[in-house]
Amino acid sequence: MMGGHGAPRHLFESETSKPKNPLTTLARFVGYFKPYWFALFLVTALMIVNTYVQVVTPDLIGQVVDCYLMPAATNQMQGASAPTKTNCWYTTVAPNRPLDETLAGLGGIVLWLTGLYLIGAIMSGLMFYAMTWSGQHVLRTIRVQVFAHLHRLSLGFYAEHEAGNLMSRITNDMDTLQQTISFALVQVIGGALLLVWIAFNMLSKSVPYALIAMAVVPLMAWATNWFSSQARKAFRTARAEIGNVNADLQESIAGVREVQAFSRESANIAQFRQSSSAYRDANIRAVSFTAALAPTLEALGYLAIAITVVVGGIALLRGSDLFGTTITLGLIITFLGYVQRFNQPIQQISVLWSNIQSAVAGGERIFELLDTQPDVTDKPDAPEMPAIRGKVELAHVSAEYKKDERVLCDVSLVAEPGQTIAIVGPTGAGKTTIINLIPRFYDVVAGAIQIDGVDVRAVTRASLRRQIGIVLQDTFLFSDTVMNNIRYGRLDATDEQVIAAAKLVHADDFIQRLPQGYQTLLGERGAGVSQGQRQLISIARAALANPRILILDEATSSVDTRTERLIQQALEQLLAGRTSFIIAHRLSTIRNADQVIVIKDGAVVERGKHDDLLARGGVYHALYMSQFRREEKA
Secondary structure (H helix, E strand, C coil): CCCCCCCCCCCCHHHHCCCCCHHHHHHHHHHHHHHHHHHHHHHHHHHHHHHHHHHHHHHHHHHHHHHHHHHHHHHHCCCCCCCCCCCCCCCCCCCCCCHHHHHHHHHHHHHHHHHHHHHHHHHHHHHHHHHHHHHHHHHHHHHHHHHHHHHHCCHHHHHHCCHHHHHHHHCHHHHHHHHHHHHHHHHHHHHHHHHHHHHHHHHHHCHHHHHHHCCCHHHHHHHHHHHHHHHHHHHHHHHHHHHHHHHHHHHHHHCHHHHHHCCCHHHHHHHHHHHHHHHHHHHHHHHHHHHHHHHHHHHHHHHHHHHHHHHHHHHHHHCCCECCECCCHHHHHHHHHHHHHHHHHHHHHHHHHHHHHHHHHHHHHHHHHHHCCCCCCCCCCCCCCCCCCCCEEEEEEEEEEECCEEEEEEEEEEECCCCEEEEECCCCCCHHHHHHHCCCCCCCCEEEEEECCEEHHHCCHHHHHCCEEEECCCCCCCCCEHHHHHHCCCCCCCHHHHHHHHHHCCCHHHHHCCCCHHHCECCHHHCCCCHHHHHHHHHHHHHHHCCCEEEEECCCCCCCHHHHHHHHHHHHHHHCCCEEEEECCCHHHHHCCCEEEEEECCEEEEEECHHHHHHHCCHHHHHHHHHHHHHHHC
16 A cells, blocks of 8 residues: 655656666567557568669669660770679670660660659558558557556555656657657668668678678667667656656646745746756757767768778779679679668668657656556456445554555444444544545555455455545546536436435535536636535535445535535435445534544544543543634634
């Protein structure tokens, strides 16, 4: 069981210092594409065709030289001889070929090249569309999966993690994945395929010359690995820092009234400036590594071109073989085209690798959230809770927020069906913890809680909570109509049933005075109505649910005395026949309770009726003298 209100400043701090295996993250991500295998198959086929177009064009250009231009030049040069060995597969070498046949052959190659370029452009467009289509479906699946998982996590998780940081995982981290799927991933995979294909073609034409042309590849691989590993660490830090920026933003907007009331604007701005600076510095560091990689690879690419030209040129001028391989002008031109195309995807991958690294860091954060297990879970094959009659028993219950730090110790109490149990005690005594254990928002660490003799841990949480109504001190209303906010207690309720519940708790009068009555649209967290009116709507929501057990956590703390009297009259009807647990700081609620439980330092120190407890002169008497006596006199 988790708890506390001091959320750590850096969420999942370890993620910035211990990057995980990126291949594991990518493999898990690719697994989401299984339902869209046909789209991936299409992308793969299109990628192969597109790569073939890029590989074959340098070869055709080289054949223009060896198969047409050089033989034609031989006819014009006295004493010149045609190459003894060429790589012509498009046509045969014919030194005495007529000019019109030569021009026709050149025209045919030009048409080939034009057609191949058009096919490549069409293939690229179809490939990116297919990848984007499947990628958007995958992103929706992951986004919904994360959203659903957040609803399954225990309350203790939210007590330790900031809402803004969690929202960052669904928004910013998902955006990085979207950018990668839409463009970077296809380019990187296609570039890798092009590298392999070009290397194979080069080796098939001349192994020694190919090895010389690719001499700088190990240096490129080392530079890519080193720079990208440093960038990935920096991007992980950046992903965590943007979460802190969102957390500061969310808290400041949600608490803007408190910020202005206590003149905290300057302090909040300074804190936001600090978190934004940390995000800026992390991004600059990440971009520095990725920016340095591109010119490094570009310089190595120029070095590879220079080596290809120098070695090939020397061999061609000397007319000698290179390790037994004849070097022709066409082969040199072909290899230059290969080297340029070989360096291009490496440089492109280096540029896009920053997106990949950022996406991997975001994916790790998303999967880490998905891998977080709820503290409170249902047992396998747990049955549903039978219809509750209302007997609640806490037997030697202990609970803790942190390991070995008990907030409840050996608490026992019994509530018979229909009884009202008032729980009182000083702040931090453990009152709210008790009522959180009954609907199983948290689990006990010792003892048991039974309802009608059934351990709450033995049944499904959903079936248990459907029969328990809760009204909290800090009410939450959704950005929706008043009607739908009350209907949240029972989604299948009719408008008439909603209105009847509002009348029961005397909320109908003020609702009818709203601009659109029950169809009035409320702002965020119920903006547009007073705090007392929000509580009335929340109580009407609980009344509509018609629960067998009702929990009120200081539910009337923010209403005036007149409204409280009206609510008390409604509660008498609402509580009739129902077991209820009430945390209240008002004497009127406690006086009508069947049993008053006094909690101090996590233990039950007194129990009984109001008058009996007063007569004892103990802890309850002290509470009464310091808190309730003024209310009674008033």
